[in-house]
Amino acid sequence: MKKLLFLAVAGVLGSFGIANAQIQKGNLMLGADLGNSVAGSAGINTGLFGANFNLNKNAGWGIGINPKVGYFVKDNLLVGGIVTLGYNKAKGVDADHTTTYGIQALGRYYLSPGEHGIDNYLKHGRFFVEANAGFAGTNTSGSGGTTNGFAFGFGPGYSYFITPNVALEGLVKYNGLAGGGSAGYQNSLGINFGIQVFLPSSKVKSMIKDPSQL
Template structure:
């Protein structure tokens, strides 16, 4: 579903950009402009095992509102927060999780026409998440703290002067995560440097400028 939405949006934006190709005038988000946006990501998967009874299903969503201020033409600084929920259910267990994020960011738009821009968003993100499973004899709970610093690419298409559609996908950056659970009774740190552009990390949003 995400891939279909992505391809549809890219096709629509390419068509819109082609219509503006002969017009040299390009979009300017002027200094002093305020900006609010909300990004939403939803995932749902079902798995049916052919040779066992361990069928499973999962559902999750993530919502990230943010606000920003244009400090220079096409350059925005701001702050975002986020909340995510996930549920995994199988024939042997059910687990639920929550996540919370906060991220200051700076975003640069590169106009391709009067309505279309590509963008790069640099951000520092802190995330806290928990996961619990109470179906087993010994209830399991895990807590994680993650730090991310990096750049996320995006596309923005202005429907009119104030309202725009956004899509952000993947990112390039460094992350470090600390895990703690009640079974192993120990802290574990993991870190990685990743370049990731795929539809599993795709977020669509609606923005308002004034």
């Protein structure tokens, strides 16, 4: 009985250890989310791997891809950048369609087990909060108008490590866009899914010097 209890405790601690090792100072994160991370004007958007519940008029569908890169400046804290590209279409055969784009700074903080009353309910995983801010725009055909200017987003997510270096993620985010153009302020609530790769910066430098390691 004692042996079984010891193995169970060791397994739990080991699962936390895998996540902890990848979000330490000096590591890099590379990957992408699928879903929209810029507010558009196409309505309730759903993509193959993500959904964008737009808070504006005219429900429709949409999908986007958001490549990300980040560096852990300290344990649990990542800073980096995100590029956003998306396409949305409102209801109806002849309805407007919207393209979204942007480049923004990115920040992410991983919660430690038990921090702020939040525990990990799945092994090999960590909760995090993410925020981004920078330049983005939406261009809509027909009567939809355009908005180009300051974009921002924030929300919670969860990383589940399927290997010591690769994590599947889910993220819920409020997205806002304010600036010049005829469409005015845009906002949406997005649900994104993605995959991220976590590597020590020394490993990345080594792979650049020797691509055969890829």
